[in-house]
Amino acid sequence: MRNRLPPDQYISGILAGDRLVLSRAITLIESRRPDDQALAQEVLTGVLNRTGHSVRVGITGVPGVGKSTFIETFGKYLTDQGHKLAVLAVDPTSQRSGGSLLGDKTRMEQLSVDPNAYIRPSPAGDSLGGVAHRTRETMLLCEAAGFDVILIETVGVGQSETLVHGMVDFFLLLMLAGAGDELQGMKRGIMELADALAITKADGDNRPATDRARVEYQNALHLFPPTGTGWSPPVLTCSATTGEGITDIWQLIQNHQELMTRHGHRDRRRQEQQLAWFRSHLRNRLESRFFQQTGVAEQLKAVEAQIKAGTLLPVQAVENLLRNI
Ligand SMILES: Nc1nc2c(ncn2[C@@H]2O[C@H](COP(=O)(O)OP(=O)(O)OP(=O)(O)O)[C@@H](O)[C@H]2O)c(=O)[nH]1
Ligand SMILES: [Mg+2]
Incomplete structure (x- = not known):
């Protein structure tokens, strides 16, 4: 038995700030069933004019930098100020661990029971792009449900920072003092994406090191183009x-x-993000549609055999395939 609600019940529930309905709507977004996807789109369309009113903040940093602990303290501070906070994640490793943010609920001890905070672990997905896509849609639902600050956490691995940067207004990079720049993303250009850097664990014996790191990174940032x-x-x-x-x-x-x-600038940044999202989704859909067509798998096999045998050139093979299908 699949207990789905009619679309208008999702919509009214979300707009009323009903967390249970919100969670169920996010489950639709995360579902890969075509009928769930269609329903999710209907719900999203129904709440669209109530989205966009939050401050969207991305948070990244290498494992152990203190992201979860930071979100707990920062999040508590925000809810104490009267904000309603949603914490989401784009975590490409979550397929294996079942969602690090979920395991993190223990580290976010206070926030996870705070009535003004909503924590949702990273969706599992077949691709990082798919995970990011679902997080974007979840963010819109959270906005419609009245959350006015959205924090999106991502681990400092691979492309996930770029994807999260592409969905937030402010991108915060957490850094450790004295851990080596290359390790922390200097090399991978993550610093160039950041709207601010925060050196974490500025307490106790670590204070002098964090103060030094602050000056060093500030100098390094001066070298970046405006x-x-x-x-x-x-x-x-x-x-x-x-x-x-x-x-x-x-x-x-x-x-x-x-x-x-x-x-x-904020609206322009968001417009560009929407367009980039549209374009990448279009590319993904075109690609998967192509490969899902009947006969493609067989033709690919045949063509690849010819390419290996040296009887067909790759470019010609592509042209033939596109013409036949
Ligand atoms: N002294 C000190 N320790 C901290 C602070 N913030 C975090 N820690 C410690 O640093 C360790 C890592 O913190 P986490 O919050 O789990 O770091 P994370 O970035 O979420 O790590 P991953 O989830 O593995 O990516 C824990 O042992 C924390 O207790 C801080 O402000 N000061
Ligand atoms: Mg963590």
Whole structure:
């Protein structure tokens, strides 16, 4: 028995801020069944004009940098301020672990029972792109349900930072003092995506090291080309244990938001993100449609055998395939 609600019940439930209905709607988004997908699109369309009103913040950093602990402290600070917070994740490793954010609910001890916070682990997906796609749609549902701050966590591996950067207004990179730049994303250009850097664990004996790191990274950032928005990414220090620097980070995000909104940069960034999302989804769908067509698998086999035998050139093979199908 599949207990699905009629679309208008999802829509009214979400708009009323009903967390149970919200969770069930997110389950639709994460489902791969075509009828669930169609229903999910209907629900999304129904709430579309109530989306977009949140501050969307991405958080990344290498494993162990303190993302979960930071989100617990930062999240608590936000809900104490009266915000409604949704915490989502894009985690390409979640297929194996069953969702690190879920396991993390223990590390987010207070936040996970906070009535003004909603934590949803990363969807499992066949591809990182698919996971990101579902997280975007989940973010829209959370906005419609009245969450005014969305935090999207991602682990510092591979392409996931770029994908999360492509769905948020503010991208925060958490860094460890003295852990080596290459390890932390200097090389992979993650620093170039960041709207701010925060050196974590600025407490106890680690204080001098974090202060040094702050100066070093600030100098490094000066070498980057200007962003074209008038914003230059600052470097802060913070401690999720003592709470020091947490207020400053929220203040910074608000300053950024204010500056970006005033000059229309935020809307432009979001428009570009929507277009990029559309284009990548279109490409994905075209590709999977092509490969799902009847006869393609057999033809591919035959063609690949010819290519291996050297009797058919790759470009010609592609042209033939596209013509035949
Ligand atoms: N001293 C100190 N330790 C911290 C702080 N924040 C986190 N830690 C510790 O650092 C370790 C890693 O913290 P996590 O929050 O699990 O780090 P993470 O980035 O979520 O790690 P992954 O989920 O593995 O990617 C834990 O042992 C924390 O207790 C901090 O502000 N100060
Ligand atoms: Mg974590």
